[in-house]
Amino acid sequence: MGEIIVVTSGKGGVGKTTTSANIGTGLAAAGHKVVLVDTDIGLRNLDVVMGLENRIVYDLVDVTSGNCRLKQALIKDKRFTNLFLLPAAQTKDKSSVSPEQMETLAKELKEEFDFAIIDCPAGIEQGFRNAIAGADRAVVVCTPEVSAVRDADRIIGLLEAAELRNPKLIINRIRPEMVKRGDMMDISDILDILAIELIGVVPEDESIVISTNRGEPAVLDQGSKAGEAYRRITRRIKGEEVALMNLDVPSGLMDKLKKLVGLR
């Protein structure tokens, strides 16, 4: 019996789709049978992030409305034979699927896969309610900004109201040099406010832009810092205890001077 994990955030543009793609690919690379489900109907993107946009025939709405069987709509990944994508419909809207239909789909996916990663759309309306409908666990993605943390707080409240207890937090796009300067909220600041368990911290990394350009998830790039962060998150999702990445910036001349004067 598999597990359904929803990746959500409230705010748009914080990295839900990138996170979904990387966690899903990471779990597949570890040998699990995985399906990625894009529930952002009308604004699908998981297909391009995965580099599978040219292979779409059927989509999520075709499956839930009975136009095709689940197996017909699943797209095989280029890299792993045990990784699949169920793309969102692009020409319909969020109301073309109901939470009840998503629950039915979730049951079917659990029979077939070890993990289903649900990429949730931004917002708290029907798209969100659909995405969380059949989920067993939730991962909340948040960047170290006031707006993202506020929306994450709202989402955590809504998840708990929907009985999705103990959501886990991913802090995305953290910039260690800004944190050090005191110009960006730190991990502890955000945990202090949101009061949920942390499952990973992903540093801001240009390699994410490059990997998205290519349609190759960064988790497979051994030289990518963000990729390393996602590899660790993947292991934590499987229940392993993994230390946080060391994100310290090397101290420069100014720091040494400050230390000397006793200001640090």
Next chain:
Amino acid sequence: MLEFISRMLGKESASSKTVAKERLRLVLVHDRASISPAMLNRLREDLVKVISNYMEIDEAALEFNLLQDDNEVALVANIPVVKMKRDYAAKA
């Protein structure tokens, strides 16, 4: 002079992250209580109306706030009483 050196070396008294955290703390008090400023205002008016049946209060000096400590939000009202109303005092 020391302050100047501190500033030069980048040790500002209020870093922007502290500002961010404080603003978030305040905004989340309201978000979590899911009470809008408009609703808070209505509640305040209703409260004043009810209390005014029993006592004369100083509306100008009335303090009415949602406060948060740790994981609790509390509605704290400080309502200065000018005098008790005679008719209610007599009835009691």
